[in-house]
Amino acid sequence: MAAAQGSPSPQTDKGSAPSAVPVTAAVVREKSGPFTFEELTLDTVLRPDEVLVQVVAAGLCQTDLHVRDQALPTPLPAVLGHEGAGIVERVGDAVTTVAPGDRVVMSYQACGHCKPCLTGNPAYCAASFPANFGGSRLDGSNALHTGGEEIHGHFFGQSSFATHSLATERNVVRIDDEDIPLELLGPLGCGLQTGAGAVLNSLKVAAGSSVVVIGTGTVGLAAVMAAKVAGASPIIAVDIVPERLELARELGATHTVNGREEDTAARIAEITGGGADYVLEITARPEMLTLAVDALAPLGTAALIGGAPAGAHAPVNMNALLGGRTVRGVAQGDSIPQLFIPQLIDLHKAGRFPFDRLITFYGFDQINEAATDTRTGAAIKPVLRIGE
Structure with a gap:
């Protein structure tokens, strides 16, 4: 089992790798303010359980907008996004279930060691709120910054409104099926599985x-x-x-x-x-x-x-x-994402869960338009195309 998020000391991942990567991210800086694009630095000295993901697409959810408007108290400035899908670039030393090159969907975060987690109910993790809405790892550290300013990240263990995301083994789901477009799959990690x-x-x-x-x-x-x-x-x-x-x-x-x-x-x-x-x-x-x-x-x-x-x-x-x-x-629909998301994909392939009919695609640079369309009801499930 992977170490819980918030391991006490950072460790480098397998092999030599840069200690940070530049990312383009959509940042919310003030209550009800727009998403603004900024060039940030993502620290990539991976902890044993961490997974660096190149983000391909991310769904936009009402929860992102509730946080933007501070109906939920995630600290700002922050990078939001919690329905990401992408390609694994690097993994921490203890990660065994995914490897570089794997296609993954990112889902909610859980600590992995409280009673709900240990009894198969991670959606009710005792640390659910800080793990998903705290704007940092559980130990309070953060991997996103610009210059000397810290930008709150690790939203739902991912902050996927960015070109790269730092997730953990616990909240990524490997997608073995190569036939289904990865850009469709992000919303399976939250709204659809819920x-x-x-x-x-x-x-x-x-x-x-x-x-x-x-x-x-x-x-x-x-x-x-x-x-x-x-x-x-x-x-x-x-x-x-x-x-x-x-x-x-x-x-x-x-x-x-x-x-x-x-x-x-x-x-x-x-x-x-x-x-x-x-x-x-x-x-x-x-x-x-x-x-x-x-x-x-x-x-x-x-x-x-x-x-x-x-x-x-x-x-x-x-x-x-x-x-x-x-x-x-x-x-989260009482879901264990690594088990339930593949089941939903199988139902989709069988024509029994046609969730693609809910999706409207937007370019990453159209995130504010997508947010408006979400609030007005013009789009049911906006998905942002972020990477290749």
């Missing part, structure tokens, strides 16, 4: 179960596709954007509800005959979590997947829970 994993891993939805998905962005549409894979029926997609509801139907939803035009709770009750077995709430709006609980059948489960702003609270009908109803949170 939505699909919520259905297949967290809730273990059985065939014939009724599933409601509130919010049909990347995570929600991944959940719709996974519900179809699981054999769920009915599959009800809820949103206020007609075009997304139509796409949800094409990807597997048996019914759609426009929450702006219809009484959502009444329609769910009508379609399901009284309540749903599973409701996935992805919008992170408190009133939608209240709705999710109210829409459940007895013994049903509501899963909160969307990340709400710090301090958000939602009222829940306590008596509804006495009917055996459950409310639980889901992080």
Whole structure:
């Protein structure tokens, strides 16, 4: 097993190699400010568990924009990006699962030695927040700088809005399939595995179960596709954007509800005959979590997947829970990326998880346009083409 991120002392990797490389990165310097391109230096005296990746592409996610706007307190200036894919250039002395030249997807970071990690639940790592949002390694050190100024990196163990990324063995997934374009695969490391994993891993939805998905962005549409894979029926997609509801139907939803035009709770009750077995709430709006609980059948489960702003609270009908109803949170779809991402690729190759239909490509220099399109809904899953 690789050493945990934050090993006490840096060590050089196998063979002679430069101690730093120049990178072009999209930097956020101030709250709600633009991504600006800067030439930075990335220290590459690799620790035993570290992996240097030349980034080919990276998905842009709402989480990146929440951090840009400081709804989540990653310190600035910072290089964000947490859905990267690329080619391994170098590895640390203890790395055994990837090698230079391997194609990899980068996913979330975990410490590897706390109780959740050791029991196969790394998405709930005890150090999850500092490991992913702290803007540094777990020991507080950082590999990115310009001149004498430190730039916060290691975002989700990668900071992949850059031409090179310093990840770890723990958060890279080797992709053996040479037939699928690497630029498609970055979003599998976060949004897609979160939505699909919520259905297949967290809730273990059985065939014939009724599933409601509130919010049909990347995570929600991944959940719709996974519900179809699981054999769920009915599959009800809820949103206020007609075009997304139509796409949800094409990807597997048996019914759609426009929450702006219809009484959502009444329609769910009508379609399901009284309540749903599973409701996935992805919008992170408190009133939608209240709705999710109210829409459940007895013994049903509501899963909160969307990340709400710090301090958000939602009222829940306590008596509804006495009917055996459950409310639980889901992080990263309870996924072990090295196991689950290859499964999603296999489903994609079989035509059962057509996530490519969600993707719009942008040049790296179009990152601010991609961010705007994400917020307006013009793009479901922007992917930035960064390298060759």
